[in-house]
Amino acid sequence: MKIKSIKAYHVVQPFVDGPYRMSKGRVADCFDAVIVAITSDSGVTGWGEMAPLGNFYSAAFSAGARAGVPEIAPHLIGQDPRGFAGIGRLMDTVFKGHPYIKSALDMACWDLAARAADVPLVTMLGGRESDMAETYRVVTHGTLDQMAALAKRIISEGCRRLQVKVGGNVHDDIERVTTVAAAVPKGTVIFCDANAGWTPYQARQFADATRGIDYTFEQPCTTLDENMSVRRMLDKPMVLDESVTSLGEMLEIHRRGAADGLTLKISRLGGVTQTRLIRDVAVDLGFMITVEDTGGAEIDTAAMAHLSLSTPAERRLHAIAFHEWVTVRTARNAPPVTGSHMGVADGPGLGIDVDPDLLGEPFFEIG
Known part of the structure; x- marks a missing residue:
């Protein structure tokens, strides 16, 4: 089997609930996605997606990504899409760095290979460990009343896991988390995600003032040294996200005992191939794992779901349904979400039926 043609599409995906707000005044109105279709000489097409958050x-x-895909794609024509490691080495040879550009291409190769084999992608990723993964939802920055109301609404809709955005003014964040925790039922799982927005001084202030609240700390500071300085005094679990950029970084996190869990972002790591590798090693090292991405609709969410459900259930933290965040559709079906749980759609590969008519005209085509 050989790659015969590659197409790339640009799809802007506005958010259902309006602007997404994070620490330090950072805000985004949409996911800005690049979607890739790779077709083999046997006529099978695989799909990939990457979408940064601002x-x-x-x-x-x-x-x-829109500029980089046309630089890499011509080198993939004639290659066997099932040779994932070789495809990765080739992309790294012809285009140094920028793993996010390669992510959709790598994902499309996995989808194509699974569809050609007539098996769900989860089977090729190690096998299905459970039928559904529990999902979480995000309480973004806002006023105290807005955040409490959003948290209550999320709980009323059946979700029991919240990620509360912090990382701004530390005293305001203390109030935010205290207010949200008081607004939801006891036993609600809370993650406080600073998105690397604090100094160690601020993170320690926050941790000391919120000792009475049950939550998991997520990526308080930027560097591994900074996070370690917080970790040493912390009496709560810590998850690192932005710090996990490669297998080497993950191994360094383990060597230093810097985290209890990891959040793996597919596009940050360069695609499904590296995400699966890092996931498998991290599981063996004892980490708790979340597999997600920086954004996207049905295609990227499907890949996240397959990687999540092939992660051992006892090592899986949670998942997220990004396709529910956006106002546009890219496929005729989606990963099924029931209450607070997400599964994978029936069918080979990613299991979803991508509709090219929903994507507009490709901005690039070769083959």
Whole structure:
């Protein structure tokens, strides 16, 4: 089997609930997605997607992806899409760095290979560990009343896991989390995610003032050294997200005992191949794992769901249904969400039926 053609689409995906707000005044109105279709000489097509959250969240730039895919794609024509490691080495050879640009191409190869084998992607990723993964939802920055009302609404809709955005003015964040925790039932799982927005001094202030609240700390500071300085005094679990950029970084986190859990972002790591590798090693090392991405609709959410459900249930933290965040559709079906749980759609590969008519005209095509 050989790659015969590649198409790339640009799809802007506005948020259902309006602007997404994070620490330090960072705000985004949409996911700005690049979607890739790779077709083999046997006529099977696989799909991939990457979508950064603005230009501030991760080392990914949507215009860079649109420029980079045409640079890499010609080198993939004639290659066997099932040779994931070889495809990865080839992309790294012809285009140094910028893993986010390669992510959708790598994802499309996995989808194509699974569809050609007539098996769900989860089977190729190690096998299904459970039928559904529990999901979480995000309480973004806002006034105390807005955040409490949003948290109550989320709980009323059946979700029991909240990620509360912090990382701004530390005294305001203490009030935010205290207010949200008081607004939801006891036993609600809370993650306080600073998105690397604090100094160690601020993170320690927050941790000391909120000792009476049950939550997990997520990425309080930017560097591993800074997070370690917080970790040493912390009496709560810590998860690192932005710090996990490669297998080497994950191993360094383990060596230093810097975290109890990891959040793996597919596009940050360069695609499904590296995400699966890092996930499997991290599981063996004893980490709790969340697999997600920086954003996207049905395609990217499907990949996240397959990676989540092939993660051992006892090592899985939770998942997120990004396709529910946006106002546009890219497929005729989606990963099924029932209450606070998400599964994978029936069918081979990602299991979803992508509709090219929903994507507009490709901005790039070769083959």
